[in-house]
Amino acid sequence: MSALAQIVGKAPWAVAKGHGSFLTFDFGARHVDNSGAFGEYHLWIYMCHWRITNDGNELAHNESATDVISNACTFLQDKELLAVKYGLTVRNDGTRSTSRFEFADRVVLETVSYEERQSDEANWMLIDRSSGWKCTAFLYDATLAISDANGRPVRKCTHVNFNLLL
Numbered sequence: 788m789s790a791l792a793q794i795v796g797k798a799p800w801a802v803a804k805g806h807g808s809f810l811t812f813d814f815g816a817r818h819v820d821n822s823g824a825f826g827e828y829h830l831w832i833y834m835c836h837w838r839i840t841n842d843g844n845e846l847a848h849n850e851s852a853t854d855v856i857s858n859a860c861t862f863l864q865d866k867e868l869l870a871v872k873y874g875l876t877v878r879n880d881g882t883r884s885t886s887r888f889e890f891a892d893r894v895v896l897e898t899v900s901y902e903e904r905q906s907d908e909a910n911w912m913l914i915d916r917s918s919g920w921k922c923t924a925f926l927y928d929a930t931l932a933i934s935d936a937n938g939r940p941v942r943k944c945t946h947v948n949f950n951l952l953l
Contacts, residue, residue, distance in 0.1 A: 789933075790828060791871050791913060794814045794868055795871060796869075797814045797828075798865045798868065798891075799814050801824065801826065801864075802860040804857050808837070810860070811830065812831075812832075813828070814828040814830065825916070827915075827916050828914065829913070830911065831914070832898060832910070833909075833910075833912075834908065834909065835849070835911065838896075839860075839862065839895070840894070841862055841895075846859035862894050866894050868889070868890055870889040871886065871887070872887040873929065873931075874929050880902065883902075884899075884926065884927050885899050886925055898925075901927075912925075921935060
């Protein structure tokens with residue numbers, strides 16, 4: 788079963804604004820070491836446009852003020868992830884890779900790739916610590932690239948037009 792399928796049905800217990808406008812989520816079993824607490828699965832949203840909405844109303848986006856982003860993260864904390872959808876979307880400004888994370892209580896995180904990116908660069912990554920640190924990356928060409936802990940490719944999957952994972 789894919790790491791994405793593993794986090795659907797789980798609620799992130801740590802959601803935070805990282806460096807700049809990066810967002811981080813920890814799912815699954817909680818582990819603690821000398822660097823702090825971390826989840827079995829770690830989702831890192833980076834290098835893309837994103838927005839968080841609740842019942843269709845925008846709470847924050849990647850260019851919002853720090854306090855606005857931090858407040859929006861509280862809406863995602865402990866909310867069950869119901870679905871992940873991803874693919875290519877045709878927009879007025881071109882075709883972009885997009886993803887949608889749907890949480891309980893109508894809270895949604897949407898990502899859209901930046902305008903000028905390479906197809907092998909990622910919008911987000913999901914680290915699966917339970918399988919030896921495998922990484923699932925959602926690339927700008929709307930493919931999922933899965934690599935091992937050393938960064939060696941394991942598999943690449945192509946999906947178009949928002950494929951529901953479960």
